[in-house]
Amino acid sequence: MSLHTTQTSQTSSSEDDAAMLDSIERWVEKEVRPIARKFDQADEYPLDLVEQMKELGLFGATIGQQYGGLGLSAITYARIVQIISAVWMAPTGIFNSHLILAQAVERNGTEAQKQYWLPRFATGELRGGLALTEPDAGTDLQSIRTLATATKDGYVINGTKTWISNGIYGTCFAVLTKTDPKAQPRHAGMSMFICEKAPGFTVGRKIKKMGYRSIDSAELVFDNFPISADRLIGGAEGHGFHHAVGGLELGRINVAARGVGLATGALREALRYAQNRSTFGKPIAQHQAIQLKLADMATRAEAARLLVEQAALKYDAGQRCDLEAGMAKLFASEAAVENSMEAMRIFGGYSYSVDFEIERFYRDAPLMCIGEGTNEMQRIIIAKQLVARNPA
């Protein structure tokens, strides 16, 4: 059954990649699965897992080898994310968001910035994320209000970011600001800075969440936060918006991979339960109503996986893949939501009990429809691309 091919398919990955996936699988079974329920319910940050992730090299997974990272391909990275998310999705955010920060520096930074920051990110010595969203600006990023004002030896930043993953335990963030709030088009006045926590840059509050717990989401407050000019990513103003959206292809593959993992994990739990739970003299897996669900769940998980692999292969080949990555993100996140819902039904009353894993899947899944571009926006982007690629 395909639950297994997801994790051990060795067709397109080298022996190294297979060995890495193997190691991740073992780590997940030994260290992640046993603590997931407890930490999720306590909404407690998994400090031990973070130390293990450092050792495993996950904080440098996609950072180039010349900067101390592993330089993994998108496809191997996506498979790692799937394996972890099939058991507990939240911990993937601890290194996903961090790697998006690293990617912003690696793609857009000056060589000096790369030399300085990337090796520190790769070891996990410095960890953080990406700070775009504000209380009044999410999808419409160009309407952000966080201001970076030039001073004689740098900038001061004022404003509030919210929903920032790793906001409390992370210390370093790529922060999207306006350096010229009057610029037209609006994006021409946007710039991105690497900000390390220091006086003037504090955590407002931790956000209490329905799911995706244990990873901290927080408000970040900048109050006359002074920063030197060498923290401006790329060294020139006006490119922040492109830096923010330029990393989206990999970002979407990444969220899509979480969706595949969660959809597969929900199926795995449901399949096992359906074989063990009996009603009317037979396992419920032999009732047709349950079979229909299992078949649809397996098909969705497999289709989502193939979409992610396709997008990742294109990404690794250096081809444009915004359409493919968008489709993968859209389909895989919806597959995660549907599979977790169907698994709830299969578990019957026990689905509602926090003694089973399935309610966590159900609470965690919707995030993937919102983060990294809402699915409404994905559809709009896909349609626009379709029209652009197929002029009448």
Added chain:
Amino acid sequence: MQKIIVGIKRVVDYNVRVRVKPDGSGVALDGVKMSVNPFDEIALEEALRIKERGEATEIIAVSIGPDDAQQQLRTALAMGADRAILVKTDQAIEPLTAAHALLAIIKTEQPDLVIVGKQAIDDDAAQTGPMLAALWGRPQATFCSKLTINGTVATIVREVDAGLETIEVDLPAVISADLRLNEPRYVKLPDIMKAKKKQLDVTDLATLGVSIDDGLKTVHTEAPKARAKGILVKDVAELVDALKKKGLVS
């Protein structure tokens, strides 16, 4: 102590549901995930800990098997072995041949300690370690669940039927690792990359002057009978009833 040799066998992964070939000639291996024998991982982990305590300087992982066994040796290198040797053979070999091959390696490498798994999870023979010790003319300590080294003497706690037994052996010796000896580390991803640069030598039985023994012949392979499903009983009374019906208690 200088060198430790660790035996690494390529076996069907312990998570795989093994299927017997329809003609009963063996177990289906096509497309099946293969791994390091779990007891060999424990053996390697112990060697690594000895080295990390500063009580050994070099760990050599040795496998006797097909070319693909290089994958398992790479895993051993990624876990921390310093170098590896593959004794290549495409034929299934029996424990005595494996012991002879290991002995040939020992003659050139002159290790102070050999650690192997207590058994491999494919054939479950548990013979290679003891046979090697006999051929080598050195002490053996099987089913080891605790190991301490003191100069040229090793103290071993063994798991035996009656409980635990503590013995001392003079080094060099052969030790076979039991399940509770340690919990092997998982491989770190950067170490998988670094392992590519470590030395892996490939030799074969003929070069080592080892001939293939044919004392064992597999006649037929069959899957174990499916176990009858258990039943749930409400209380002790029902349990006793059920046992009486089966004639197991009177």
